Amino acid sequence: xxxxxxxxxxxxxxxxxxxxxxxxxxxxxxxxxxxxxxxxxxxxxxxxxxxxxxxxxxxxxxxxxxxxxxxxxxxxxxxxxxxxxxxxxxxxxxxxxxxxxxxxxxxxxxxxxx
Numbered sequence: 001x002x003x004x005x006x007x008x009x010x011x012x013x014x015x016x017x018x019x020x021x022x023x024x025x026x027x028x029x030x031x032x033x034x035x036x037x038x039x040x041x042x043x044x045x046x047x048x049x050x051x052x053x054x055x056x057x058x059x060x061x062x063x064x065x066x067x068x069x070x071x072x073x074x075x076x077x078x079x080x081x082x083x084x085x086x087x088x089x090x091x092x093x094x095x096x097x098x099x100x101x102x103x104x105x106x107x108x109x110x111x112x113x114x
Contacts, residue, residue, distance in 0.1 A: 009070070012042040016067065017082040018075060035087075038079060044068040045083055048106075062110030064091075071103045081107055 019035040026032050048064040065088060067081060081088040088107035 011044040012069065014043050014045055014083065015040060016043045016045070016069075018079050019082055019087075020079050035080065035082075037082075039072075039074075041069050041072075043083075062108050065107045065109070067105040067107055069103050069105070071101060075103070075105070081105070 017040045018038040020038045022034050022036050024032050024034070044067070046066045046068070048066055065083075067083075067088070075090075075093060077090045077093060079090055081090060086109055088109050090105055090107050092106040094104060094106070
């Protein structure tokens, strides 16, 4: 059941952390990518589907999720979500016109993860 059907804040029963990407240079001039915690919030995480992709004859598997949080305007698709130790790449943050109550975020695990 979608959280939009119930709009009950009690469904936000899991902790997630939004992370931002930080790129720095090492002494040899290479790029080092690290993830820095941005915000930790309560969320509802709904599994949408499992999928498999092929890239250069290599099978990649992952899962798609819809993550529901209270609305906030400081998130973007360059971030990722850390949920139960699993990094989720943000694929989209649609404007769902719910008068600012909830924000739906489409995320994926296992394909890119930074």
